[in-house]
Amino acid sequence: MIDTKELTKRFGELTAVKSIELHIQEGEIFGLLGPNGAGKTTTISMLSTILTPTSGTAIVAGHNVATEREDVRKDIGVVFQDPSLDDELTGYENLEFHGRLYGMSKDERKERIVELLELVELIDKKDIPVKNYSGGMKRRLEIARGLMHKPRVLFLDEPTIGLDPQTRRYIWKYIKEMNAQERVTVLVTTHYMEEADYLCDKVAIIDHGEIIALDKPSRLKSKMGKSVISMDVSKPDKFCELVRKSKWVIKSKCVGDKVHLTVKDGEKLIPKLVILAEKNGLNVNSITMHSPTLEDVFIQLTGRHLREEQASSTDALRKRFMARRGH
Amino acid sequence: MAIYTIWLREMLHFIRDKSRIIGSMGMPLFFLLFIGTGLNSAFSVPGGVGYMEFMAPGIVGMILLFGSIFSGLNVVADKQFGFMKEMLVAPVPRSSLVLGKTLGGASTALLQALLLLSLVFLLGAVKFSLIALLLVIPIMFFISASFVNIGIIFATRISDPHGFQVIMNFFIMPLFFLSGALFPVDNLPGWLKILVLANPLTYGIDGLRGILIGHPTFPLWIDFTILVVFSAITVLIGAYAFEKMQ
Numbered sequence: 023m024i025d026t027k028e029l030t031k032r033f034g035e036l037t038a039v040k041s042i043e044l045h046i047q048e049g050e051i052f053g054l055l056g057p058n059g060a061g062k063t064t065t066i067s068m069l070s071t072i073l074t075p076t077s078g079t080a081i082v083a084g085h086n087v088a089t090e091r092e093d094v095r096k097d098i099g100v101v102f103q104d105p106s107l108d109d110e111l112t113g114y115e116n117l118e119f120h121g122r123l124y125g126m127s128k129d130e131r132k133e134r135i136v137e138l139l140e141l142v143e144l145i146d147k148k149d150i151p152v153k154n155y156s157g158g159m160k161r162r163l164e165i166a167r168g169l170m171h172k173p174r175v176l177f178l179d180e181p182t183i184g185l186d187p188q189t190r191r192y193i194w195k196y197i198k199e200m201n202a203q204e205r206v207t208v209l210v211t212t213h214y215m216e217e218a219d220y221l222c223d224k225v226a227i228i229d230h231g232e233i234i235a236l237d238k239p240s241r242l243k244s245k246m247g248k249s250v251i252s253m254d255v256s257k258p259d260k261f262c263e264l265v266r267k268s269k270w271v272i273k274s275k276c277v278g279d280k281v282h283l284t285v286k287d288g289e290k291l292i293p294k295l296v297i298l299a300e301k302n303g304l305n306v307n308s309i310t311m312h313s314p315t316l317e318d319v320f321i322q323l324t325g326r327h328l329r330e331e332q333a334s335s336t337d338a339l340r341k342r343f344m345a346r347r348g349h
Numbered sequence: 350m351a352i353y354t355i356w357l358r359e360m361l362h363f364i365r366d367k368s369r370i371i372g373s374m375g376m377p378l379f380f381l382l383f384i385g386t387g388l389n390s391a392f393s394v395p396g397g398v399g400y401m402e403f404m405a406p407g408i409v410g411m412i413l414l415f416g417s418i419f420s421g422l423n424v425v426a427d428k429q430f431g432f433m434k435e436m437l438v439a440p441v442p443r444s445s446l447v448l449g450k451t452l453g454g455a456s457t458a459l460l461q462a463l464l465l466l467s468l469v470f471l472l473g474a475v476k477f478s479l480i481a482l483l484l485v486i487p488i489m490f491f492i493s494a495s496f497v498n499i500g501i502i503f504a505t506r507i508s509d510p511h512g513f514q515v516i517m518n519f520f521i522m523p524l525f526f527l528s529g530a531l532f533p534v535d536n537l538p539g540w541l542k543i544l545v546l547a548n549p550l551t552y553g554i555d556g557l558r559g560i561l562i563g564h565p566t567f568p569l570w571i572d573f574t575i576l577v578v579f580s581a582i583t584v585l586i587g588a589y590a591f592e593k594m595q
């Protein structure tokens with residue numbers, strides 16, 4: 023349903039998307055997982071004909087996005103990262119406008135609007151101006167609008183960004199429901215690893231415009247071993263080296279002040295790791311262990327967290343703390 | 350269909366924004382009542398009509414100019430609030446979007462002008478027949494269509510509403526004052542006359558004046574031709590600017 027070949031977008035010096043290859047099957051929910059600035063929106067913009075690719079090709083629903091724009095546009099629905107509703111109009115009118123713009127007949131529109139507003143549970147708010155909707159309600163309405171003209175492909179650019187966990191879960195539910203009901207192919211971008219994990223049949227991890235891993239979420243995680251141990255030790259770099267020599271771990275990576283280890287048999291390894299650290303004169307401040315997540319996959323591949331703001335804010339806190347202690 | 354859809358949305362916005370409708374009457378009425386009344390006794394204009402009567406078509410031109418150019422503000426707002434993307438990603442040619450916006454902006458400016466004309470009529474500032482009223486509608490339409498597109502052309506380049514207002518004010522005032530809205534064109538000194546004759550609004554207001562109170566400076570067909578040609582040019586440039594917008 024979506025096939026790209028060496029798809030590339032440059033903005034002046036910056037290459038926002040580098041030679042991406044995607045092959046997305048009909049009916050699939052496909053995730054693009056990556057941190058801020060990874061090139062997710064740029065990719066979606068090219069696939070939805072808003073930006074022209076610098077080089078490479080992309081075929082969406084059988085049409086080339088660069089040369090057959092109008093054909094592509096007929097078959098796609100887009101939910102943009104930033105809000106794009108008409109706040110002055112009601113929810114119903116927003117969908118009505120969309121239906122008219124896509125050439126739907128009056129009866130078709132009426133039926134579809136009711137159907138979709140029921141799906142996203144906004145039917146009793148249909149005559150309220152959108153400016154009086156909550157953030158989550160707006161997002162649901164945008165998803166309904168993206169589906170209004172029965173597209174074959176739906177692009178969702180960070181559909182749950184900034185929403186509370188409960189609303190987020192609801193939106194996941196709607197996406198799954200409509201994917202099952204209408205067989206619509208979904209390309210969703212996100213920087214929430216839970217979202218990619220729960221929602222997607224397949225996930226491509228994207229960083230600096232490049233796809234660095236692509237598989238089913240379960241497979242991506244199982245490549246990480248059985249569990250992930252994070253340790254807060256003094257001199258993490260040195261500890262990493264020691265651990266590598268020991269051959270106990272599958273992969274290791276230092277991120278900030280922490281060491282992330284991918285291991286097979288976590289419970290038995292923890293005491294050994296502590297002893298190893300103490301023997302070499304390193305302090306172990308804390309140890310946690312969990313089953314691998316897509317975040318761990320990202321950390322192992324890049325040495326960074328998916329959500330940099332989070333990591334950097336704890337870093338900043340720690341630095342301040344250290345400064346106060348006179349380090 | 351797409352053109353009608355865009356037009357419909359502009360109309361919905363317009364009728365929901367009551368304060369804008371009322372607000373738009375303020376400045377022209379202010380001009381007519383204070384400046385018109387003030388100068389009524391001091392000046393005589395050709396054709397033996399009172400100054401107030403002479404000025405009435407001028408302020409209709411004013412409301413058309415202001416209403417039209419500021420409908421470009423809707424385009425800026427669409428960009429700012431993201432709704433423009435919804436339209437740009439639809440399977441609709443850009444030219445339909447521009448035509449829809451043009452017709453929408455022209456219709457709303459026209460409605461404001463008709464409302465103002467009725468107020469002016471009720472106030473007794475000027476008397477005209479129903480036929481004259483019907484005849485000025487096409488003239489008013491072409492005046493607005495041109496200036497709506499001028500607004501759109503700027504709007505595609507400007508993403509900040511305040512910036513848009515500042516720049517448009519810079520254009521609107523000279524356009525208005527150099528249009529023969531407030532004074533007759535005939536006896537102006539040479540340099541001023543050139544500026545006034547180069548201003549398309551001059552012909553719009555002359556047309557309105559010719560039909561509403563008589564005594565036009567130019568034959569009606571000249572006024573009308575210039576307006577139609579000017580609208581066509583601005584629509585083409587507007588469509589081009591829209592096409593280039595990212």
Ligand SMILES: Nc1ncnc2c1ncn2[C@@H]1O[C@H](COP(=O)(O)OP(=O)(O)OP(=O)(O)O)[C@@H](O)[C@H]1O
Nearest residue numbers: 033038056057058059060061062063064065103213
């Ligand atoms: N129009 C543009 N002009 C110049 N640079 C751009 C433009 N759009 C995006 N970029 C740059 O391209 C890179 C990728 O941006 P993009 O918006 O695709 O990232 P993203 O993965 O969607 O990030 P986010 O999670 O923050 O939405 C960024 O470095 C961004 O600054």
Ligand SMILES: [Mg+2]
Nearest residue numbers: 062063064103
């Ligand atoms: Mg983005």
